[in-house]
Amino acid sequence: MARENLNDLMAFVAVARERSFTRAAAQLGVSQSALSHSMKGLEARLGLRLLTRTTRSVSPTEAGERLLRTVTPKVEEIHAALAALTEMREKPAGTVRITAGEHAAEAILMPALERLLPDYPDVSVEVVTDNGLINIVSERYDAGVRLGEQVEKDMVAVRIGPDMRMAVVGSPGYFQGRKKPQAPQDLTEHRCINLRLPTRGGLYAWEFEKAxxxxxxxxxxxxxxxxxALILKATLGSLGLAYLAEDKAEPYIADGRLVRVLADWCAPFPGYHLYYPSRRQPTPAFAVLVEALRYRG
Known part of the structure; x- marks a missing residue:
């Protein structure tokens, strides 16, 4: 009975996640009828209805949602442990999925991948750029990248970049006939290029610190x-002042295409960290990627 319950619970997680018997059956490598029979058997043993079925969809009931929240972490641990065992071979292999913001992906992840992947031909990495603070567990990512101050406390965090600074910049053309700001409050007298936040749809407030x-x-x-990238292009086109990561702006400041202001108000802050669930059993592929990203400055 215990083995039967375990198999059915793993099947239930697949159905509840996919919201489809067809997709879950394909994922598990079983027939739809066998999967439906397993779910009916599980519901009968528990004495509870776990799934609401219609001709077009399937979704968890309240009891099903509660069971899904309880069982999913355990099922993921089992899958991770089995994956780690099957991937124990001479060279790491498999796919690692990471979500990161646009700047982190370009400045941190890409240089590391260029160093790592030629030596590990059996390792694949999928990087999805997303500036929102998404849930990597529910979205099925192996890890995410955030600034150190944004990493949740229940996650393992690995520093992968140095401290950062921001830079307020504008083109020489923009500053023609305009007085440069001497303090953050002076920005209200300037045209500035705003960044739309993905999480709540608001506009990002520029952050400054001094003494x-x-x-x-x-x-x-x-x-x-x-x-x-579009903010940078707009700044070079004299559409206004921008608030950019210092390393993004530096090449253009160096060649005179951008002029920096308010540098004394842009204090350093903790840089990027790779984060992942503490219960995660790292695969060999994931382990070599973490070591390639680890900051040693």
Whole structure:
């Protein structure tokens, strides 16, 4: 009975996640009828209805949702442990899925992958750029990348980059006939290029700090983007001032295409960290990626 319950619970998790007997059956390598029979048997033994079935969809009941929340972490641990065993071979192999913001993917992940992947041909890495603070467990990512101050306490965090600074920049053309801001409050007199936040849809408030004093400024301008690449392009096109990662702006400051202001108000802050659930059993492929990313500065 115990073995039968375990098999049915793992099948239930697949059905509840996929919201489809067809997709779950394909994932498990069984027939739809066998899967349906397993679910009916599990519901009968528990004396509870776990799934609501219609001609077009299937979804967990309240009891099913509660069971799903309880069982899913255990099922994931079993899958991770089995994956780790099957991947124990001379060279790491398998796919690692990571979510990261646009800047972190470009500045941190790509250089590491260029160093790592030629030596590990059996390792594949999927990087999905997303500036939102998504749940990596529910979205089935192996890990995510965030700034150190944003990592949740129940996650393992590995530092993968140095401390960072931001830079307020504008083109020489933009500053023609305009007085450069001397303090953050002066930004209200300037056209600024806003960043749209993905999580709540609001606009990002520019953050400043000097001598222990913190100031947040909600700037205004004619343009709003959700991409730092477009913000940079707009800044070079003299559409306004931008608030960019220092390393992103530095090459353009060096060649004179951008002018930096308010540098004394842009204090360093903790850089990027790779984070993943503490209960996760690392696969060999994941382990070599973590070591390639680990910051040793």
């Amino acid at each position: 222990g004093r913190e100031v947040n400024v909600r700037v205004e301008g004619q343009t709003v983007f959700n991409s730092t």
